[in-house]
Amino acid sequence: MITIIDYGSGNLRSISNGFSKIGFEHIITNDSEIIADSEFLVLPGVGAFGQAMKNIDPYKQLIIEHINDGKPFLGICLGLQVLLSESEESPNAKGLDIFKGGVKKLPKGKKIPHMGWNQLKIIDDTCPILKGTNNKFFYFVHSYYVDPEDKSAISAITPYGLDVTAVLHDNNVFATQFHPEKSGIAGLKLLKNFVSLKQSYL
Template sequence: MIAIIDYGMGNLRSVQKGLEKVGYEAYITSDPEEVLKAKGVILPGVGAFADAMDNLRKSNLIDAIYQVIEQGKPFLGICLGYQLMFEESEEGGCHRGLGIFPGKVRRLPAGFKVPHMGWNQLTIRQKNALLEGVPSQSEFYFVHSYYVEPADDSLIIATAGYGFDFCAIAGRDRLVGAQFHPEKSSDLGLKILENFGKQVEKC
């Protein structure tokens, strides 16, 4: 079973429905024990970085997230959930993230329309099981005003362009985050959720 973490910020039901559409059961939970019982975990999210971290702390979910990752279970961060996986964000000041990966979350450069909203192409930089059956230059749906700048280029799985190239998918093996919304990205977005489900099945 897949746990979708509810920390009061996010489009949770649409992620759950996307997984159900490709044949995988998922439950929405804010209970750390329920998160730990899952075979795979998704951290979604929409909103402000600092508020999200505060909500995760108040819900005692941070230790559960670290334990899931230490156990090697498939883990997927989506949009804000992806940004939270990094060390810090400059949104509204300087705020510490989960620090799962080294790197910072930065505001889109001045002169660019924010938020970056709509369909954009992915350029796949390296293979990952999450992208099996997804061609490079496929389009996915983005809504964001900040982007991730990994400190380690080896973490960059795919990029997208918005006047400059930014990291759209980062991670390694079964620990991955995506800036776009797969649950809103039509058939190829559902393919990514299906690939995540397949990883969970293998655990």
């Protein structure tokens, strides 16, 4: 079962529609027992880092346990950013610290927010959810970007005044800055790749 966490900071209908389009059973829930028993966990996100972390707090340990158990996890947009240690957007808020590093404001010189379609450049072709997506266009909406300490965790970038981290990956943890559910055929391909991980991780 694919479980989408309803923590009050996610575009739930959009990602739900994405999984429906590829024909995979899923549930949107804030029930801790269901989240704890999930095979696949998805953390979408829109809004501010600090508020998101307040909303995530009741589920923080469940997310960490899911990841530590080696089960597939997918963070989307703000759901990527909260995996880092901290953010310039909310200096007093601590992130989940799954990836050491920070979230920084996009530099001046480009329109902020970065909104619209941009091309994906894969730099780690071993990332399983990216199979068949290199040079495809994905839909982005964000004003901040992630800067992990361990650059080997960066699986794909997109150009926007600098090489913006588009995908992070470490073992069973996957996260995208773009919205795969809003990214047409390429985005649905990525979601299919994610749910196909069952044989590898479960």
